[in-house]
Amino acid sequence: MAHKAGMEVSMAVSEVVALTDTDVVAAYPITPQTHIVEHLAELVANGELDAEFIPVESEHSAMSACLGSAAAGARTFTATAGQGLELMHEVLYVASSMRLPIVMTVANRALSAPLSVWGDHSDVMAVRDTGWIQIFTENGQEVIDNVICAFRIAEDRRVLLPVMVHLDGFNLSHMIEPLLFPEHGEVKDFLPPNNYPLPLDPRRPVAMGDFGPPVIYTEAKWAQEVNLQKSYDVILEVWQKFADKFGRKYNPVETYHGDARTLLYITGSFSETAMTAVDSMRKAGQDIGLVRLRLWRPFPFKEFRKAVKDAELLITVDRAISFGGPPPIASEIKAAIYNEPKKPKVVSFVGGLGGRDIHVDGFETIVQRGIEIARKGSQNEYEIFGVRE
Amino acid sequence: MAELGVYVSRVAPKVETFLPGHRACIGCAEALALRLICKALGTNVIVANATGCMEIVSSQVPYTSWGVPWIHTLFENTAAVASGIEAARKAMERKGRIPASNTKIVAVGGDGATSDIGLQAISGAFERGHNMIYVCLDNEAYMNTGIQRSSATPFGASTTTSPPGKLSTGQFSWKKDMPAIAVAHKIPYVATACHSYPFDLMKKVKKALAVEGPSYLHVLSVCPTGWRCPPDLAVRVGRLAVETGVFPLYEVENGGYRMSVDFPALKPLTDYTKLQGRFRHLSEDMLAQIQARVTEEYQKLKEKAS
Numbered sequence: 001m002a003h004k005a006g007m008e009v010s011m012a013v014s015e016v017v018a019l020t021d022t023d024v025v026a027a028y029p030i031t032p033q034t035h036i037v038e039h040l041a042e043l044v045a046n047g048e049l050d051a052e053f054i055p056v057e058s059e060h061s062a063m064s065a066c067l068g069s070a071a072a073g074a075r076t077f078t079a080t081a082g083q084g085l086e087l088m089h090e091v092l093y094v095a096s097s098m099r100l101p102i103v104m105t106v107a108n109r110a111l112s113a114p115l116s117v118w119g120d121h122s123d124v125m126a127v128r129d130t131g132w133i134q135i136f137t138e139n140g141q142e143v144i145d146n147v148i149c150a151f152r153i154a155e156d157r158r159v160l161l162p163v164m165v166h167l168d169g170f171n172l173s174h175m176i177e178p179l180l181f182p183e184h185g186e187v188k189d190f191l192p193p194n195n196y197p198l199p200l201d202p203r204r205p206v207a208m209g210d211f212g213p214p215v216i217y218t219e220a221k222w223a224q225e226v227n228l229q230k231s232y233d234v235i236l237e238v239w240q241k242f243a244d245k246f247g248r249k250y251n252p253v254e255t256y257h258g259d260a261r262t263l264l265y266i267t268g269s270f271s272e273t274a275m276t277a278v279d280s281m282r283k284a285g286q287d288i289g290l291v292r293l294r295l296w297r298p299f300p301f302k303e304f305r306k307a308v309k310d311a312e313l314l315i316t317v318d319r320a321i322s323f324g325g326p327p328p329i330a331s332e333i334k335a336a337i338y339n340e341p342k343k344p345k346v347v348s349f350v351g352g353l354g355g356r357d358i359h360v361d362g363f364e365t366i367v368q369r370g371i372e373i374a375r376k377g378s379q380n381e382y383e384i385f386g387v388r389e
Numbered sequence: 390m391a392e393l394g395v396y397v398s399r400v401a402p403k404v405e406t407f408l409p410g411h412r413a414c415i416g417c418a419e420a421l422a423l424r425l426i427c428k429a430l431g432t433n434v435i436v437a438n439a440t441g442c443m444e445i446v447s448s449q450v451p452y453t454s455w456g457v458p459w460i461h462t463l464f465e466n467t468a469a470v471a472s473g474i475e476a477a478r479k480a481m482e483r484k485g486r487i488p489a490s491n492t493k494i495v496a497v498g499g500d501g502a503t504s505d506i507g508l509q510a511i512s513g514a515f516e517r518g519h520n521m522i523y524v525c526l527d528n529e530a531y532m533n534t535g536i537q538r539s540s541a542t543p544f545g546a547s548t549t550t551s552p553p554g555k556l557s558t559g560q561f562s563w564k565k566d567m568p569a570i571a572v573a574h575k576i577p578y579v580a581t582a583c584h585s586y587p588f589d590l591m592k593k594v595k596k597a598l599a600v601e602g603p604s605y606l607h608v609l610s611v612c613p614t615g616w617r618c619p620p621d622l623a624v625r626v627g628r629l630a631v632e633t634g635v636f637p638l639y640e641v642e643n644g645g646y647r648m649s650v651d652f653p654a655l656k657p658l659t660d661y662t663k664l665q666g667r668f669r670h671l672s673e674d675m676l677a678q679i680q681a682r683v684t685e686e687y688q689k690l691k692e693k694a695s
Contacts, residue, residue: 068470202457
């Protein structure tokens with residue numbers, strides 16, 4: 001039976017990785033660091049996780065060692081954040097293009113300069129197009145549940161793609177929360193052993209990573225895209241099986257009072273604060289609800305369109321700036337509904353950068369301002385919330 | 390030893406895992422070096438290959454020249470990829486997921502992948518002590534991309550990014566001493582080798598195979614295209630690199646230096662440089678300067694080995 005414990009979410013991630021019998025952890029404790037790497041090292045050092053811990057000399061090498069490990073057929077995990085994710089950047093594309101099932105947690109952080117170890121989504125947005133399956137989480141329980149699901153999704157023969165589980169830096173990674181931990185046996189039942197189809201093995205030589213001239217490159221990339229799109233059904237299937245076994249159900253798009261005329265969109269852990277704001281605004285008689293993406297890649301077009309089609313106004317809050325362009329998630333949301341016959345107006349905000357909190361009253365202000373902008377019918381591409389000018 | 394060379398094809402192991410059909414340039418001695426290395430490695434290996442000449446010529450979808458498991462990912466990360474493979478097999482063997490195999494992981498990179506962009510990953514892998522061989526196939530520039538200088542390009546050599554001109558005499562810096570960097574990691578086995586000394590090369594590969602832990606082989610590989618020498622002279626140029634003391638062959642076993650071949654007197658530097666277009670622009674003065682440096686370095690090495 002599952003047991004309940006209060007634990008820092010970072011350490012809980014390590015505990016859950018240990019439950020999955022991961023074979024190799026290659027990780028670098030870059031600034032900004034989390035306790036995920038430290039606690040995994042501790043679990044390996046104490047013999048509580050029978051794995052090879054590779055204390056690599058950089059994040060670039062962390063992901064590179066993961067490539068080798070996954071290609072050799074081992075269950076492979078790493079964790080990173082902010083700058084570390086950026087240093088991995090080119091290696092991330094290789095992991096997905098070579099169909100290597102690696103699981104990585106990312107404690108989402110702001111990017112330099114100025115140096116900031118605090119949370120926002122600048123790092124995630126920069127790796128949007130790397131071909132990884134990407135899952136956002138709202139609280140510690142979602143993080144650890146989705147780490148378990150991530151291994152099953154990644155290693156499924158129909159998928160064989162790397163998976164990122166995003167948790168907000170500090171707001172999640174450094175919080176102590178009450179969490180339900182499944183037992184080792186339960187995880188073992190849920191997660192079959194990794195059975196990578198063509199591992200590097202002298203008993204059956206394979207060549208991996210040949211170069212692709214123009215005659216094949218488009219086909220290779222299209223095959224990768226089709227494969228990522230198809231992973232969608234497997235993700236839903238894994239979440240369903242997880243719900244059957246553990247009783248907690250995850251969906252690609254989550255809503256809270258989703259039938260409201262005005263919907264607030266927010267990603268990750270801020271949505272808990274936003275829900276409190278929604279509660280208080282509803283109490284004051286406002287018809288407001290919340291929508292958030294759990295699945296970022298592959299983008300859940302159908303579910304998202306369905307979730308917002310009856311709303312009149314969608315107020316989006318991004319935690320990253322796309323300099324000189326629209327806020328990244330807002331722009332995807334707008335693109336997703338552009339051709340729909342019935343769609344809400346979209347008003348966009350950016351806020352919560354580099355560890356700046358948005359409190360309950362902040363979300364209330366954003367919503368009132370959003371409604372005002374929609375009524376007046378004019379807005380710049382977006383407004384930034386809470387900036388001192 | 391030089392005389393024995395003519396019997397290589399009869400005496401060398403028959404196993405071929407770097408197979409014919411690849412697209413290396415005519416006279417490519419790097420491909421020759423790799424073929425000899427693969428003969429000595431045998432089949433119980435997994436090769437991680439950095440981006441570069443040997444990766445490009447041996448791998449175009451859907452073809453491969455490799456008869457052993459082979460992986461290429463990026464340019465600068467090969468030592469880290471090899472680390473991951475080694476750790477994965479270690480964990481899986483310990484957990485009984487795959488049978489115990491004693492498989493050696495071999496990372497292969499050019500001089501750019503080794504002494505420039507991949508240096509950090511190599512240093513990390515050596516420091517962590519992975520059971521792997523790192524082979525640097527040193528043709529002294531970025532040949533695959535059009536002969537640009539690397540930190541392994543010798544002083545004075547003309548490349549496309551160290552061209553001689555009114556204000557330049559070619560490569561402005563001295564060749565980075567990559568074997569010494571490997572030795573500084575206190576790994577069990579470091580050796581230099583050259584395809585023109587095939588038995589010496591294969592013996593060193595066998596030694597590296599037997600070592601528990603990291604080993605480093607630095608293999609000078611003549612590139613007729615980039616060195617601007619006749620393709621049929623590649624083996625001779627390699628031999629002259631050794632006979633002139635430009636590229637001495639030696640081993641460092643657990644920190645102890647030993648010369649692999651030694652000569653009562655070194656041949657003059659110009660025997661080596663005059664066969665190569667990349668040194669054609671060098672003045673008498675510059676050649677004398679290089680000669681002095683070669684003699685001095687060779688003496689220092691001999692002292693270490695004595």
